[in-house]
Amino acid sequence: MHRVAILDDYQGVARRYADWSTLPDGARLTAFTEALGGPEDVIAALEPFDVVVAMRERTAFPAEVIDRLPRLRLLVTTGPANAAIDVAAARQRGIVVSGTRGAGLIPTAELTWGLIHALARSLPAADRDVRGGGWQRTVGRDLRGARLGVIGLGGVGTPVARVGLAFGMDVVAWSAHLDAEHARAVGVTPVDKRELLATSDVVTIHLKLSARTTGLLGPDDLALMRPDSLLVNTSRAPVVNEEALLAALHAGTIGGAGLDVHSTEPLPADSPWRTAPRTVLTPHLGYVTEGTYDVFYSDALEDILAYAAGHPIRVVAP
DSSP, rough: OEEEEEEEOTTGGGGGSSGGGEEEEEEETEEEOOOOOOOHHHHHHTOOOOOOETTTSSOBOHHHHHHTTOOOOOOEEEEOOTTTTTTHHHHHOEEEEOOOOOOHHHHHHHHHHHHHHHTTTTHHHHHHHTTOOOOOOOOOOOOOTOOOEOOOOOOTHHHHHHHHHTOOOOEEOOOTTHHHHHHHTTOEOOOOOOHHHHHHHEEEEEEEOOTTTTTOOOOOHHHHSTTTTTEEEOOOOOGGGOOOOOOOHHHHSSSEEEESOSSSSOOTTGGGGGGGGSSOSSSTTOSSSHHHHHHHHHHHHHHHHHHHOOOOOBOOOO
């Protein structure tokens, strides 16, 4: 093991969260603080490395990339699985893919509420006003008594719903396989998709991306929402038809959107989202917290040391 790469260390903090000095003698550590780009850029940058630590799905490793990294022996992903890695192709090449523990889903639930508040109280605009000499140019929306529609009542959706209930909101939920008994036990009313979209003041999405959930909210679904309704997505961008959402925002047929996830990340400089009206955008921060990074990077180092000792751990199955 000679060269170890840490990818997409956007904040330049990876070295803080693990004692990388414990790497085997002679190992050289390189942290990339910018996105590498497309497949050819990834291959050019990583060709010299024996070990790569990938942060979630920020960099993709399809078969065509894996096949052109002849020195790669260990690919570590933060989290227990990574949809952006072709694990079967890696195994075929004799590359071990190891994961880390998950860091819990509460940070994403917390960020969801940050986006809801930012939209409901126009916090980004208010901040800009104060810094520019303005004062009280916006009127906020009350959450108490409003309806919160939660799409996906799982590990993120459930705590989001509980916070809504604590604020005195009427909370409803839908998903294709919603556990109605669980929903009622939480204090949430199960409804169908159409009712949720048509009656909710705030709609928030908490689903895993799959063939079934891709494009789940299309033009007809967004058309059901009221002109003052807010949509929040901290799940995955493809769950919502982005072109339809952009059109709805420009047409004023929905009230606003808070988005932590985007179809292309980092968001390109010419992305139409940068000028989209009534939006609050964050750069996929749902899991980006100190506690999460503590787990991810310390476990990644543990994976590398175990592999170097000849006993790989947390091996990801195809």
